[in-house]
Amino acid sequence: MDGTEEIYWGVDCGSSEIKVVALDGQGNILLKRKKKTLFPLQDHVRQALTGEDLTPFSSDVSGDIKAGHKIIATGYGRKYISFAHDALTEIKAHFIGVQKQCDLKDAYSIIDIGGQDSKVIAARNNKVDQFVINRKCAAGTGAYIEELGHRLEVPLKDMTELARNNDKALSLNSFCTVFSGQEVIKTLMNGERIENIIYALYSSVVKRVMEMTAITTDIVVFSGGVLEFHPELVNMFARKLEENNANITCILSPNAQYCGAIGAAEYGFKSSE
Amino acid sequence: MSNVMKEYFLDLDRAAKDPARKVAWCTSVGPAEILRAMGFEVFFPENHGAMLGATRVCMETIPVANAHGYSPEICSYLTSDIGAYIKGITPLTKAFGIEEIPRPDVLVYNTNQCKDVMHWFEYYASEFSAPIFGIHPPTNLPEIKPEYIDDVARQFEALIHFLEPVIGHPMNRESLKTTVALSLEATNLWSEVLNLAQAVPSPMTFFDSTIYMGPIVVLRGTEIAVKYYKDLLGELKEKIQENHAAVPEENKRIYWDGMPVWGRLRDQSNIFKENKACVVASTYCNSWIFSDFDPEDPLPSMARAYIKIFINRNDQYKEDYIERMVRDFKIDGVIFMAARTCPNNSNSSYNLPRKLKDKGIPTIIIDGDLCDLRCYSDEQSTTLIEAFLETI
Numbered sequence: 001m002d003g004t005e006e007i008y009w010g011v012d013c014g015s016s017e018i019k020v021v022a023l024d025g026q027g028n029i030l031l032k033r034k035k036k037t038l039f040p041l042q043d044h045v046r047q048a049l050t051g052e053d054l055t056p057f058s059s060d061v062s063g064d065i066k067a068g069h070k071i072i073a074t075g076y077g078r079k080y081i082s083f084a085h086d087a088l089t090e091i092k093a094h095f096i097g098v099q100k101q102c103d104l105k106d107a108y109s110i111i112d113i114g115g116q117d118s119k120v121i122a123a124r125n126n127k128v129d130q131f132v133i134n135r136k137c138a139a140g141t142g143a144y145i146e147e148l149g150h151r152l153e154v155p156l157k158d159m160t161e162l163a164r165n166n167d168k169a170l171s172l173n174s175f176c177t178v179f180s181g182q183e184v185i186k187t188l189m190n191g192e193r194i195e196n197i198i199y200a201l202y203s204s205v206v207k208r209v210m211e212m213t214a215i216t217t218d219i220v221v222f223s224g225g226v227l228e229f230h231p232e233l234v235n236m237f238a239r240k241l242e243e244n245n246a247n248i249t250c251i252l253s254p255n256a257q258y259c260g261a262i263g264a265a266e267y268g269f270k271s272s273e
Numbered sequence: 274m275s276n277v278m279k280e281y282f283l284d285l286d287r288a289a290k291d292p293a294r295k296v297a298w299c300t301s302v303g304p305a306e307i308l309r310a311m312g313f314e315v316f317f318p319e320n321h322g323a324m325l326g327a328t329r330v331c332m333e334t335i336p337v338a339n340a341h342g343y344s345p346e347i348c349s350y351l352t353s354d355i356g357a358y359i360k361g362i363t364p365l366t367k368a369f370g371i372e373e374i375p376r377p378d379v380l381v382y383n384t385n386q387c388k389d390v391m392h393w394f395e396y397y398a399s400e401f402s403a404p405i406f407g408i409h410p411p412t413n414l415p416e417i418k419p420e421y422i423d424d425v426a427r428q429f430e431a432l433i434h435f436l437e438p439v440i441g442h443p444m445n446r447e448s449l450k451t452t453v454a455l456s457l458e459a460t461n462l463w464s465e466v467l468n469l470a471q472a473v474p475s476p477m478t479f480f481d482s483t484i485y486m487g488p489i490v491v492l493r494g495t496e497i498a499v500k501y502y503k504d505l506l507g508e509l510k511e512k513i514q515e516n517h518a519a520v521p522e523e524n525k526r527i528y529w530d531g532m533p534v535w536g537r538l539r540d541q542s543n544i545f546k547e548n549k550a551c552v553v554a555s556t557y558c559n560s561w562i563f564s565d566f567d568p569e570d571p572l573p574s575m576a577r578a579y580i581k582i583f584i585n586r587n588d589q590y591k592e593d594y595i596e597r598m599v600r601d602f603k604i605d606g607v608i609f610m611a612a613r614t615c616p617n618n619s620n621s622s623y624n625l626p627r628k629l630k631d632k633g634i635p636t637i638i639i640d641g642d643l644c645d646l647r648c649y650s651d652e653q654s655t656t657l658i659e660a661f662l663e664t665i
Binding site: 076079088089090091092117127128129130131133135 | 652
């Protein structure tokens with residue numbers, strides 16, 4: 001590239017946060033950044049990309065993209081970033097992100113829980129073989145956890161500890177976030193402990209995801225911000241998966257929240273090879 | 274095309290206002306040939322439902338029907354249409370300057386597709402105090418047995434006896450033969466048109482076909498439909514000779530099962546085009562191929578043709594049918610549209626996508642609806658389609 005610095009940017013434009021990753025010319029991760037998803041989206045994506053250490057823009061935040069810098073978008077906002085060089089779906093981006101970081105040769109599944117959807121991806125022979133996304137409703141997604149956490153006035157960071165201190169395996173039945181909220185309130189009115197309610201909430205997320213498809217691989221990788229920040233939820237998934245398959249290996253991907261952005265950047269890097 | 278449909282609707286409007294002419298309402302896969310042969314002008318409420326969907330006027334009218342006791346979970350053609358009637362609007366006004374839908378002198382339905390049409394037509398029979406007749410064939414058939422054909426042919430005969438007092442004279446049986454012959458010719462031409470999409474690259478997409486199919490739905494049994502499909506066939510053959518691709522640089526070929534999402538035809542067409550994928554064949558557009566029509570044996574052949582349709586068959590038939598289409602049209606993947614309000618026309622609920630996948634045919638399910646966009650997520654559907662195209 002005529003001595004020009006090569007940088008590959010991945011932007012995962014999700015419903016809650018914009019995640020940004022930069023790779024150098026050898027594919028090494030140089031930086032990770034995130035900011036809240038706000039609007040106008042493009043302005044906030046530009047801000048997320050701009051940092052004192054490294055920026056893809058030639059002058060200020062509104063400038064052109066520097067020579068040698070390539071930006072690949074993913075996530076629900078991928079089509080709204082007009083200055084991106086290319087875009088790919090979050091299904092492919094998460095797969096590439098996991099593939100790059102976890103060095104898995106054999107068949108494996110990825111469970112990704114994002115802000116507004118959950119995905120289960122089956123990878124075989126170094127490609128996406130099959131995938132499903134949650135249908136119709138928020139239950140089983142980050143939005144579901146956030147909404148009920150808000151109604152219970154429990155900060156998200158406290159949820160894991162509370163769930164671990166449950167003394168009862170309560171469950172929530174509804175597919176619907178609003179109806180689940182009603183179930184929670186009724187249970188609280190009956191004097192139930194908050195720890196048991198949070199456990200039930202996590203348990204409901206596990207059930208909603210596990211009923212999306214039958215996981216048939218012996219390796220499951222967890223990706224996405226929700227699973228990174230709710231470790232007890234990962235443990236509950238692992239226990240549930242072990243019930244069906246004693247040989248299962250569960251892995252939380254490195255940089256789980258950034259898997260999509262890393263996958264997008266890696267896609268740009270590989271495309272240039 | 275627009276002229277053909279415009280003339281059809283304008284003539285229906287004239288017929289409705291002329292006391293000497295009779296209008297019959299008929300389900301889209303109902304015995305239109307009998308009605309035409311008896312001199313009725315035929316209106317198809319499902320076609321009106323599709324127009325309400327395509328114009329997205331349904332989003333104003335479905336809630337009206339819901340508020341009047343028609344559940345959001347039932348056929349959204351029905352709720353779109355009944356809501357429009359209650360609200361006193363029709364897309365025919367903006368499209369053709371027609372003030373209202375044509376008032377029926379008689380209503381005839383066939384439950385070969387679903388039972389919702391029965392509830393739908395009964396509503397209007399009551400509203401217009403018009404006579405109504407239902408054909409109730411055997412459903413969900415693994416095979417077509419002679420007794421099924423006898424049963425339905427007898428119901429058609431009973432329909433003729435029911436209609437004769439409405440027109441005031443016996444039916445001319447020669448006229449029925451002529452009408453069935455015209456229907457057969459049109460449906461064979463329609464089949465030829467659809468099969469042209471076997472060409473690589475395809476000269477047409479499923480989204481084009483949902484427009485091309487208008488005359489085979491509303492004008493079968495007429496010379497107009499025959500001429501329309503002869504002309505269309507000629508145009509498309511020319512395109513193939515010129516190697517014209519409906520989707521430039523077509524590199525993936527897709528089969529669409531289930532209903533179209535009428536209010537999102539253009540958006541979905543663009544998604545596929547951007548990804549160089551062509552939806553070349555569909556269950557839906559093929560549903561108006563009735564090759565069994567026989568002018569020399571009109572009622573039994575109509576009975577066979579109308580119970581043999583895909584939607585009225587068992588799962589094994591459907592699986593075999595889609596496999597055959599995949600082979601004949603060189604399909605790379607199958608999209609199942611799961612319509613929230615049309616379970617009969619959604620084939621993803623009983624494991625069919627997984628069975629095909631196990632046979633090496635990639636499949637994906639998209640949630641949506643024929644009309645009700647409250648059941649459809651643009652973002653999620655786009656991601657599903659694009660990720661599917663990335664994968665295959």
